Amino acid sequence: MPEQTHPGADPSGLLPALHRLQEEHGYIPDHAIAQLAKIHNLSQADIIGVIGFYHDFRRTPPGRSQLLICRAESCQAMGADALAGHASQRLGIAFGETTRDGAYTLEAAYCLGNCACSPAMMVNGKLLGRVSAERLDTLLDEIDQS
Amino acid sequence: MTARLYIPGDAAAVSVGADLTAEAVAAEARRLGQEVAIVRNGSRGLFWLEPMIEVAANGTRIAYGPVAPEDVPDLFAAGWLTGGTHPLCLGPTDSIPQLARQTRLVFARLGLDDPVSLEAYRSNGGLTGLHKALAMAPEAIIDTIDSAGLRGRGGAGFPTGIKWRTVLNAGSDRKYVVCNADEGDSGTFSDRMLMEGDPYSLIEGMLICGLAVGADTGYIYLRSEYPDAWKILQAAIAGATREGLLGDNVLGSGRRFDLHLFKGAGAYVCGEETALLESIEGKRGLVRAKPPLPALQGLFGQPTVVNNVITLASVPWILAHGGAAYAAYGCGRSRGTLPFQLAGNLKRPGLVEAPFGVSLRELLHDYGGGSASGRPIRAVQVGGPLGAYLPESRFDLPLDYEAFAAVGATVGHGGIVAFDDTVDMAGMARYAMAFCAQESCGKCTPCRIGSVRGVELLDAMLARRPQRSNDDTLLRDLCQTMLEGSLCAMGGMTPYPVLSALDNYPEDFGLAPRPVEKTA
Structure with missing residues (x-):
């Protein structure tokens, strides 16, 4: 493995490191950026550029629960727009936002690979299919009460 | 006798309650003092019937579905462990018409057994292709792929044999096999199903590819949206390593093959092969200009095969049954x-x-x-x-x-x-442009800027739609520029949904009446 010339050459490269950090903290903390730059022999601007490019990585803490609603074609054909509107209205936030109390972050996904059970969404990493507004409400009630 | 039940562990089946149903089955069996063995298999792909449970009774598998937790006591009462009738009974799985009519070659093993059991994989015909390939010269393996007429299943349809031969003939002592498992296309889930339901067929396909082109290292670039596939592939790679399928001495052949699992990070454009390679190298997923082809200068500048999951998973079947058998379809x-x-x-x-x-x-x-x-x-x-x-x-x-x-x-x-017929096709055209604007890597202008202008144009057309005074000249012109001037399929094919919506559903765009009728 030509690691010395290609810093990303093995699975301990930059993307895996970013994934690990985000798993640990929920986001990529600023103090980690200088450290990553040093380890990977890159500039801090390089690291920030990579973080910024990928939708998964975030530099601010997300809400305690993360809702990812699929907005792609198959889910649209099965009412995802109405579901998205319902979620947005109930939580009082737009897509890409976190509720003021830090309870929820609402985000769009463009396909979760669950197109045969549309509309689909992911709640804290758990995939759900055939999601109705009622099912979403029940789920949010459960999270609210927990 | 212990009854054997198959309840899919596939992410889609679980997303509609398969785990809850499995718990209910176990609880009810305990309550009744019935001994049951529950196998979490892959999905057969009949998703309207999920969670679909199969009961092995008298040598036949009888299917029931969709089974909700509240149906479970009733199913036990109806004697389903011995194939008893019930309104949810679908009969023998193999006779369900939508399954029986299919030609399952690559997906033949899907749903048969525990996907991470290498023993089950072997007993269902797995590794036959690899054993054959180990006894063949690289050229002969590639000839078999050629004779099958296999083309890239990721979407481009490029002949797989030609790609492999290019890598085989590339002069380098370090080559890579990269599996593109960044199944980002909306409306697709076959890669996910296969990785979750038959991961060893992908591993076997990559091993055969490695033998054919002379590569000893493989990467599976898996999208982060597939956490279940990640876990199953991890377990399968560990199992394959333990059993000597991967590692220093592949099945005692003296050949080496290491396989790494690499997680994407939510960028659609990383499904484009050169952006994917950049991503593995730890960079922003910017598309590379071609040439050089990845087959000659791919991952870390070395000759690299980049193939989709289904392409690679088709390879074991082709090796096992011969190219002509595959090409017969x-x-x-x-x-x-x-x-x-x-x-x-x-x-x-x-x-x-x-x-x-x-x-x-x-x-x-x-x-x-x-x-x-x-x-x-x-x-x-x-x-x-x-x-x-x-x-x-x-x-x-x-x-x-x-x-x-x-x-x-x-x-x-x-x-x-x-x-x-409730779909608004002008809205879908706008969505296509918006998706491109969202996911463009930004390297080339037609895609980066064109998609934004496309959204603006369509917003203006949607606003003026009631007056039926829209002109599509500029939008078509923009599409032509994107088609011809983009670096990759992201910008180069975004016009497909837009133009086809315009051509086939002009009434949705509020176009002004034309003096001359358009020919299709």
């Missing part, structure tokens, strides 16, 4: 089968593996059962978010790479998304 220059994925507004969505040449009408109606809403199907998008929208007049077109290309459409990765 299909039509024209599209040989073999494609696992089509039926999605969107359909009564029976799911996975249908069928030979090329099957028509959309057969897939949508005979397999898919028509729309879920009961309304007429007005538009069908084939081949993901960069695929064309086709109206009913095109439903008899055979699904074949060339036949689709001839009408400005694409088969792509085989995703088929149906919309009923």
